[in-house]
Amino acid sequence: MGDSQYSFSLTTFSPSGKLVQIEHALTAVGSGQTSLGIKAANGVIIATEKKLPSILVDESSMLTFAAITFRFCFPCSGVRPFGVSLLVAGFDDKGPQLYQVDPSGSYFSWKASAMGKNVSNAKTFLEKRYTDDMELDDAVHTAILTLKEGFEGQISEKNIEIGIIGNDRKFRVLTPSEIADYLEEVE
Incomplete structure (x- = not known):
């Protein structure tokens, strides 16, 4: 058996x-889609490929990032976020934090992490580029370069998304024009 x-x-x-x-x-x-998170000295960024599973899917219905405005924890009594892996960015009394939760319910704090189909190359790239004194702008550049490493085709502001939580503790998703500006800087 x-x-x-x-x-x-x-x-x-x-x-x-x-x-x-x-x-x-x-x-x-x-x-799944390659996603990554980087903890900077002044915040956390989360970046991901933005790929629709079908041309028939309404793009406005796809939710990549969600702001969580309350405390939460996973109970330990056999309940898991089954089939889900999450990157959770936020702040606590020690500053910016990045956690990854895997389908088993295990979670770990990370300086930088990746998941998805290109996880090995992405983590190797992050290990080479990450520094503890990295600022948010540097983290966005590093995220774009990391996604480019394993990206099939041309990377653009239309096929990636980047979310930032800075010292103001407000989460926001970069606009396509902001991403385009960062893309020009890394070319």
């Missing part, structure tokens, strides 16, 4: 010691 009979349970380990649904979810996340 294989692990397939254990594919329907979130909390039952297979004989080989695996949570099969978590493995399926991690595989799904690994084939």
Whole structure:
């Protein structure tokens, strides 16, 4: 018997010691759009590819970023954000923070992280470019260069999105014209 009979349970380990649904979810996340987060000295940026799954999808219905204005935590009693990997940016009493939550419910604090189909190359690139004293503008440039590393085709303000939370603690998504200005600077 294989692990397939254990594919329907979130909390039952297979004989080989695996949570099969978590493995399926991690595989799904690994084939998704490349997304990354970078913690700067004065804030956090999150950047992602913006790719519609079909030309028939209404672009206005696609939600890439969401501002969360309340405290939240995941309970530890077998409840997981199944099939979801999140980059969470914000501030606490220690300053800017970046967390990544994976489908198992595990979460870690990061200086910079990536997920999606180009995760290995993106993380390698971030390891080479990241510095602790990086400012938000440098983080945006680094994010664009990281996305360019694994991007299929020409990168433009139409196919990436960038969100920023700065020292003012207000989250905002860069406009296409702001992204175009950053793209000119990295050319």
